[in-house]
Each structure stands twice: as structure tokens, then as C-alpha cells.
Amino acid sequence: MNCRLIRIAVCGLALASLAGCASVGIKPWERDILARPEMALDANPIDTAFDEHIYFSKEAASGGRGFGGGGCGCN
């Protein structure tokens, strides 16, 4: 039951996000903060690659951010 509620809430949030996208955003000259390298969505690809590899080999889940962790016989 809890899982179902969480799923509905996440889907609702996702739909609300999509609907709100058209009016959400900033102007090009307001991108100074987002332009900082550490604000990139994957600012540390090496850390991400190591983490995906470790968690893929130790847990049942993988990926989500991208196609993470595959191509290994460790799981």
C-alpha cells in the first residue's frame, strides 16, 4: 500500500513537473551559477563510473542515472 502511494506521488510529481516546465526557467544571462563546473549534473564521471561498478556488483539494482554498471560478469 505504501509503495503504491509513493508510486502515485512520484508520478504525480513528475507530471506536475512536466506541466510546469513551460513556465519554469531562467534567462540566458542568469546562468552564471549553473555555469560552474561543479553544477554539471555529472560533475565527477570517474566517481560515478566507480560507484556504478561497485553497486552493480553488490546490489540487485543498477542504473537510473544512465545505463550504469552493465557489461560485467560480477553480477
Next chain:
Amino acid sequence: MQLTKRVPGELRLGLMAAACALLVQPAQSQEAVTLASDDEKPLQVDAGVLYYKESAGRIQSYDAIVTLRKDFGDEHILGLNGAYDSLSGGSPTGAVPTKAAQTFATPSGTSLKATNGAPVTYTTSSGRKVAQLETVTVYTVSTGALPLDTGFHDQRVAGDLSWSQPFEQNNHVALGGHLSHEQDFQSISGNASFSRDFNAKNTTLGLSGNAEFDKVSPVGGVPVFGSDYTQLLKGGDRNKQVTGGQLGLTQVLARNWITQLNLSYDSSSGYLTDPYKIVSVINTLGVATGYRYESRPESRSRRSIYLGNKVALGRTVLDISLRHGTDDWGSSNDTVDARYRIPLLGDDLYIEPHLRYYQQTAADFYSLFVSSAAAIPTYLSADPRLAAFSAKTVGFKVGMKLDQDNEVSVRIEAYKQDAKVHSSTLAGLSGLDLNPSLQSFICQLNWRFNY
């Protein structure tokens, strides 16, 4: 429009021209932003080495990754990635600890019968002879100890190649490929993605697909699903295929906040069993009467939803993500991951604490052991990775900018995995920890430079 009324004509024209000049510039999406420095230094190199060690004599590994990224101009980007892993140590076999010592053979020994009885030779369907030709190692696990195959060792070499570029206005396309080689596993995969920017590049919608083909060639051959461990019921190499897709939305929510929402689906088919894992057969007294090779379904589909956020709070940056996933093996999982980058001494030094919490429910066919009093189920596995457990990661990273083109960092983390069920009320197993916690330590060094 009070502003226009108050500004003199010439100044107004100047401001309009400046605004137009800004608008003519391509609005910088996150990816484009990171490329600004690439234009100045075309080749960006990221190198990392990692040492991973589990406690209680379990796995340890040395890993290295080098990533090259070159922008040939106008966001035409070539990516190259090379990885090497060397693993050794003890891997849980799936058998539970018991109150009597237990004896096993390494996978190349194929079975106890081959080591304790008359030597047997068999030929896999790929024409590979095993048992007599390979070194047989028998090992004994002491009373109450978790059975580990301590002879485990492997090396992996992997490489990735990718290309991305703009495609007409506001679109991007990317193609990539991956190759991986291990002694007992080969993998090749390809991926393609398409993304489109909307809303003055504040919104990006992306669609990507992935196809992977694997060949599984276990040492000692592929055991027959669910067969008796003491029998030589093994076959030749097997294959596995994985196809997946992802729908992604990236949205700038505020001047200091960008978010990413991904919906993923993948479907695997073929040999999805771990050829080295076994399951204890336990009688009603809690005594092991034998072992079976594990058996998993030959198909699996997984779905996940991922929400990532990057939020700048002053000079600090919070990176927080949530993920929920399910699969048709009956397992579901949830992950919360948070990193908080705090600059020290200006922007040249920073520390980044990291916390991660993960939990999963067990696969339908997972059990600590199977009962000798009941029929052996079609699907069975005691692989701890399919059990219900929670896991925590705690660590930090310290990075330092040496100059404009060089940055080094070190990352130290601890990982702990606690199974939800790790005991039995059967007399012969009472008081034993049947699925002990996994604890590991991670130390990583990174070097990023522009060449």
C-alpha cells in the same frame, strides 16, 4: 514598462543591443557549460585509481579508469574510456554456515565427486575439457563460518567509445559502444540517444536506447540449473542479452537549481544465473544434507524512476538524488544519495561529504537455504545480492585545484550491507549468523587535467 520610460533613447538602444547579443549566444545547457573550458583546452583527461576491500577475507580489488574527452568544436565531442580491474579474495558461495565443517571444491574442480572419488573428465559443448585438466582445489570451511570461495580471482579490461554532436537546431545526438573482457565473461554493447532543448534551453527531453550482448564462459563449465552439487552436470558457454530504454527530462528550475528526471526500462534474457553460486539443502534438524546449484529465470525486466538535483547554496553545492526500482523477479529497491560540496580556502580546495542509503526486498525465489523435506523449487538462489537488505555508504572527498588545468582529489568511503533475514530457528542452525553483514572500505585517487 517603467524602465523603458525612464531610460534615454540611446541607452535604451544600447541595452536592447546587449540583450540581443546575449540572446544570440547559444543558451548554455549544463553540457554546453562544461564544454566552455574544453574549447580552451581541447583534451580533458580524467584518471582515477581505486582500492576496494571487504572485511573478513572477502573480495578486494584494484581498479583504474582513464577517460579522454575531446571537443573538436561546436560541441562535436569524442569520448574514450578505458578501465582495468583486478579482483581477488573470498566470494560467498551461497551456502550457509553450519555447526559442522563443510568441504567444497573450487569451480574448476566441478564437484566433490571429482575430487574425492575417481577423477572424471568431461567436455563442454564448446569442446573444453575440464576436471582432469585443471587444478582441483578442495577447501574446508570451519564450523560457523560463511562459506567463501577463496580462490576467486579475475581481471577485467573494458573500453568505451562515444561521439556526440548537435543535430539541426536545439537537437543533440550521441552514439556509443562498449567492450569488456574477463576470463569468464565477454560483453559488447551499443547505445544511441537523441535529445531536444525547449523553453529557451531550460528544458531538455531525451530518449536513449541500449543493447548489450554477453557471453558467459564459467571456469569449470555452466552447471545445470538446480542440479546436485556433487554431480557433474555441466554444459558449455551461454549467452545473455540486455536491451533498455530511457526517457529523460532535464529542467532548470531556478538560477541555482537544475533537476533531472529519468524513467528507465530494461529487459534481460538468456543465462542470468550465477554459475558459481550454490544453495544449501537443510533437513528438519538444521543439518546440511547437500547442495544445489542455483537456478534463476531466463528473463528479467526492470523499471526505475530517478530524480536528481543539483542545488547551489551560496558557494556550496548540494547533489541529491532519489531512485525507485522494481523488477519482475519480485524485488524492489529505493536509493537516496546525497553529496555536499563545501569550498575551503576560496575555490581551490573543497571537501565533499557523501551519504547514501539503499534498501531492497528479496527476489521471489531467494531463500537462505532449501529444505530437504520438500521438492526442490524450479528457481532457487541464496545469493546475498538477491536477499532483502539495507546498505549505507558514508564517506568524503577532498579535492584541490593545483592550477587552472590540474585538479587532484582523494575519496574515502565505507560501505555496510545488513541482511534483513540472517538466522534460522532450526536447532542445527540456531545461533549462527547465516548471512553476515558485508563491510567494505574504498579509497580512490583522481587526477583531472587539460592537455
